[in-house]
Amino acid sequence: MDTVNINVSGKKFTIRKSVLLRFPQTKLGRLTEKWPEYNPEENEYFFDRNPKVMLSIFDLYRTGELHLPKNVCSFTVKTELDFWQIDESLISECCWKMYTTTLKAKAVIDVIEKSLNEHPFVNREELSTRQHLWMTMEFPQHSIVSKIWFTIYMLFVSMVVIIACLYTIPQLREPLRKEDSHLASGSILDMLLKSEMKGTIYRLDLACLVFFTVELLTKFTICPEKKRFFSFGLNNLDVTLTLIMWTAVVLDHIPIVEHVHIAHTVLRAMFCLNVLRIFHLGKSSNVMKLLIFTLKASLSAFGLLLVTLTMAVVIYATLAYFAEVATKADTFSNIPIAIWWTVVTMTTVGYGDICPQSWAGYVVGVICSLSGILLIAMPIAIIASNFDAFYSNMPAAEQRIRRKCLKEIEDERLKLSYNSGAGPQTLPLKTDQYYQPTYVPTDDEL
Amino acid sequence: MDTVNINVSGKKFTIRKSVLLRFPQTKLGRLTEKWPEYNPEENEYFFDRNPKVMLSIFDLYRTGELHLPKNVCSFTVKTELDFWQIDESLISECCWKMYTTTLKAKAVIDVIEKSLNEHPFVNREELSTRQHLWMTMEFPQHSIVSKIWFTIYMLFVSMVVIIACLYTIPQLREPLRKEDSHLASGSILDMLLKSEMKGTIYRLDLACLVFFTVELLTKFTICPEKKRFFSFGLNNLDVTLTLIMWTAVVLDHIPIVEHVHIAHTVLRAMFCLNVLRIFHLGKSSNVMKLLIFTLKASLSAFGLLLVTLTMAVVIYATLAYFAEVATKADTFSNIPIAIWWTVVTMTTVGYGDICPQSWAGYVVGVICSLSGILLIAMPIAIIASNFDAFYSNMPAAEQRIRRKCLKEIEDERLKLSYNSGAGPQTLPLKTDQYYQPTYVPTDDEL
């Protein structure tokens, strides 16, 4: 018979030679006895490869279809396919999803790792004082001190946000002029401009302002690159808010003409913008980055959600508008307001400020709410599973960083042990000393 | 002993002969030494097959049950079962779900691929000018120009839809007669018929009308088959809307008798139907097709959802009606309105326009909302997973198209290389030049 014996790492396969010739561009298609892999004694070819994918590869030669084994990691498959010079695109479509799932997981891990690991490992003992100070202020995981600092900082952020919220409560404010005591009658804007905050809350706010100003100046002073400092949105927000507050406070204590007074009023009304400092809260959780990754990875699902919802909302709003066209009630008085009702119905929020009142409207409402649940469930499922992909691969990304760190230490150890001429030894691993910060300024920068 | 040695691609199996005779219709049941597969030297039968399914097949002979290995693709299993002449229906029910999952995924990929791939590959360099124009207008992925055209088109669609929505806002409309200035008192229909749109918005609408008319005429002119043109719903919608608008505009500028005036009024009121052009938005996303596939594939789940919900809704509505039968409030004044309340409760929309007011009604409300969540969660889970099946198999469908495209190029290359007598060579692949449009009119058609 024309069979060929192939020994892959001790596992022996037999296949007809004629079959192998069907893909002449591949390695097995060009098999010849002149190769060093040929062992004339045993009349077999010996390859030092993983034999797990061989049966699938032989099936490709036999049937022209490449179905993959499900118990082998896609990267092993890839390595073997590359070795045997078989194009990835020959993989059957039924196995494609399984094959790419692992590759995608890898890509996800890459993204996570990159975000966790933008800089080389640092040896904690080699940092300068300035670097230490910078890292204490920026990285809670740097030391005990930085953890305490972070907690204090978060307390101030929480306080300033709560105060900003309280600023908008009319009962806590005092009218600028006595004749404006009945603020409730006007609009909210009126109230904000014609009254001001006084007493303990105001003084607490000033204390927070001082704290954030000092923090901002310190950070700016020790920041190695001033340009880079302004490339972060949060820093710009801090600077803007601090300037507004200080201007308002300064205007408080100098005699002013009428014109500036208005500006002053506006500035003081903007005190409640302090609420935006809530964004600093995002620093507290590593997982916040996952949310952003998920949203990026789910852009196509988002697009789908938006396009589908827009279409459905507009159509249902038109239907509801015309269904209610004969009723006197001014609930569905125009299509935009019907769009508002449709969104409120499809998301199952259902305020009830607008309700259908005719039978035709009821029917539209029923269809609208049911199809809303359906339409939203589909992309949400994808986004939730994307999030899960990031969330469940966090440990894998950490594992890779650990592996890299280990390798670095290992390399150093090997170097040491070879230098000392003692040969490889099993030394205890110390990974605590090494870690990867998100940003370490070099001493030159500082 | 009566054992038989079977060598499947180098893997050796031993089994009692008496066991094999239990299924005499199968290949192994008819095993005889006269076959060419018999190798007398080694006293074994050699088969050039995938040995992965053999252990399961031998188990079938031994125990009468066919349990499949979980790490082998169902299509490989199918191929082997066919070769050994074993009926698919002998597969044990516990492995049936796993076995059919892959087959179903294949069917899903088939459906997606068919929709993406209705026509043969085209070589972009061989198209005529008319074909180029047609494809520029229809396929955003055709060229840079077609992408720009698509963006402009979508902008106009968005604009015309927004204008149509604004048409229904009474504040933006002017009464046709001065005595109708108090429109708010009548119904919406009254308002629509007794007032008209004027000014900038109206002129913008006319601009859009001109744009869509020109676009429609151009498309109709270059369309190869006029009949086919009208087989698309969107084209018919465009034609109808354009005709209505133009009739209304023409009637604006010619002196008319009273009768036509009413028709004119009605026509102008229909300007807000332009909102239906939103359907063009569906062209923007390839994923829209997935939604339609999902809905088709989920028909049984839909049926279940509808039947279950209908039953539950009617029963709960009757219960709520009789629970509230003694209250004076006219909230649950009849069963149909109670049905409306039940749907609003089961979908957790909860407008609050109708609320139970007696203890019996509260109990019905509690049971109704809880069972609503349950009843809806079950079919929704199926529909969401159906959608996921389509969504996650998109890349697999694209992979198959790529494979086919590759094969076409490969075949052409092989032809070339054999013709030139140079033997098979590894030439660089260029897949960019080839692609599959959804519809390419032949030049004869044009």
Next chain:
Amino acid sequence: MDTVNINVSGKKFTIRKSVLLRFPQTKLGRLTEKWPEYNPEENEYFFDRNPKVMLSIFDLYRTGELHLPKNVCSFTVKTELDFWQIDESLISECCWKMYTTTLKAKAVIDVIEKSLNEHPFVNREELSTRQHLWMTMEFPQHSIVSKIWFTIYMLFVSMVVIIACLYTIPQLREPLRKEDSHLASGSILDMLLKSEMKGTIYRLDLACLVFFTVELLTKFTICPEKKRFFSFGLNNLDVTLTLIMWTAVVLDHIPIVEHVHIAHTVLRAMFCLNVLRIFHLGKSSNVMKLLIFTLKASLSAFGLLLVTLTMAVVIYATLAYFAEVATKADTFSNIPIAIWWTVVTMTTVGYGDICPQSWAGYVVGVICSLSGILLIAMPIAIIASNFDAFYSNMPAAEQRIRRKCLKEIEDERLKLSYNSGAGPQTLPLKTDQYYQPTYVPTDDEL
């Protein structure tokens, strides 16, 4: 060395003998050369078994832990463990979930199959006329005629339900006495008792009544067992409703004393109970049974949902009650009404009939709605996955029925072919003729 060679269907294993003695009660623990499985030539034991589980079994002897391979069906594992006399309970807990998943799936399939397959296969050609009539009326899948009958029946059911709903609309009813024309002022019960339905709708209802009476009588006549007839809830419902309707109709046409008149009024008011005929809709979908199975299988999850929700609802209601204790508003006037609010909030229905109005109430509301989503999401996930288990195993259950049917035909064929002395042949399979009805009365019964 003290190694033992074991040949399992051609796959050779080597293991130390001392290791095998650790579990002396098992088959391998009692291995002796006196057994017929011992082959002295090759110095090995030959077993005609599936070798896939052997490595795991050897690991049990080596390490004392039994971890299972993931690519082998649990039933194959079970068969092998039984053969080697290893107790199922030795399986490690980390593999237990995987091991039992398949066993559970089998149990699910058993339940589905039992419900689909309560009776032996029938050969359609052997039924009597009476059996044919019975099956035509009961099983839509019996023949074309039965499908038409089923459609007509469903139309009548829908009609009678819609009419029953319309019965409760006051505008369609006429007052029994002229002085009761202002029905809106009283309660719904008053309205129902003091007015009646007349005109077309009433006549349509009578037509439906006649139809259902005839249908009921026919079914009762041809029903083989009269007792069994009344063991079905739907039949009892039909009988009761029909009797009520007919009594009311008869009382309409005979002169009656005042006392009976009241009974008559009540009876006529009960016409809207016809809405309960909606339960017949459940017959239309095979999948309805799945819902019932799911609910049965999810009893523990239900219990959890109920207990958790009850506890959470009572606690939150108490909190909300005391949070609002100082407000004058009578919204949270007692704990039971606060319980209603809590359920409405936790299920995210949110009618808005009761709303917290103090800051403490807002805080309770926020915590309540968030924890409601969490608490409900957890058991719902289990119930949805239980439903999925039934839904996705439907085809497997059908596969088993098909296999059984195939086996029956096969047995018959084998009998025939052996009788004719022709030996086993591959005859075409005809499964259409055979099918399993849910209930076939024997001719003796009829």
Next chain:
Amino acid sequence: MDTVNINVSGKKFTIRKSVLLRFPQTKLGRLTEKWPEYNPEENEYFFDRNPKVMLSIFDLYRTGELHLPKNVCSFTVKTELDFWQIDESLISECCWKMYTTTLKAKAVIDVIEKSLNEHPFVNREELSTRQHLWMTMEFPQHSIVSKIWFTIYMLFVSMVVIIACLYTIPQLREPLRKEDSHLASGSILDMLLKSEMKGTIYRLDLACLVFFTVELLTKFTICPEKKRFFSFGLNNLDVTLTLIMWTAVVLDHIPIVEHVHIAHTVLRAMFCLNVLRIFHLGKSSNVMKLLIFTLKASLSAFGLLLVTLTMAVVIYATLAYFAEVATKADTFSNIPIAIWWTVVTMTTVGYGDICPQSWAGYVVGVICSLSGILLIAMPIAIIASNFDAFYSNMPAAEQRIRRKCLKEIEDERLKLSYNSGAGPQTLPLKTDQYYQPTYVPTDDEL
């Protein structure tokens, strides 16, 4: 060639020696012919190990990457890696998730088992009377009597909770003084303090009080450790409630001065705190513990949910506040109330007590409701899957307890059979007699 033959339990592998030297610290990297595993006859190394992971390990030597087979339990992998002295951290990140999933499942099972299994197995026949009484009162699974006791206890708990709810209904209460008959006008607190419960409900409550007092005293008497008794929250709750009730009842029957009267009134108003006895309901379901485990395991997801929601809520509330700043309506009168609206919208509760009324507000509402669904869906998915992990591994934990119990019995049996000199025998297993209670006091303690 420099190949090495390695025989792992009968499976033969061949690999180049030079490749093995890449990891000199591992077992295979130090392979030498002096080892007892070397068999010079066959020129191979024999290892009595599981060969399933060998191919992956060889791949590590060849490519430097360690990809795991998917069909082998992670614990088998771990055992093999340990034997071959390969560090776990070398596992590739793409296989890390799969590898750790099983380890995590094991950890989950550990947690469940620990909670189910805090004490050694007890032999039911060896308990003293006091122990029997204690266990009858505490463990429903102890005996038939304890089940009946448990049912009665739960009935009393339900009754006392229902009565506590009824206590807050003004209609059922009587005013303390006749002049307070118009209670509805004041606040709820007023109503509670100025009225009291009388009649049947009050007497039923007293009966419950007697029951719970007797139960508490009995439990306290037979409790072995009095300190431990007060370490359970529920016991403390019972003691406090019972003391409050009895003080109030005693004050009822002794003549009192005005001052005590007020305390008495307050105490009687606290009768409705009996509602907290609902916590005893948690004892009824074993699955309640799962909820607590899930919440503990989901702390990071919770943190994410809280931080994200807080940020989103504050930002959206600020947006909504400023969107509605120009409207006169006092719906969005300050940011805290806007925060309430945002939470109600994002959780899709949608009471409708506060609604946006301007176009800007509508836009904020639309974005807010859609992003609310998204934001909540993501962590909820994780928490639901955590719950599923606990729920689906319950049987595995029970399996482990069963295994331990079996081993105990087996050990005892082996001891017996060896003692009797009869050698190992297959005796019938009796597991019923042994079981693990959550707490068994020793007789010394009692």
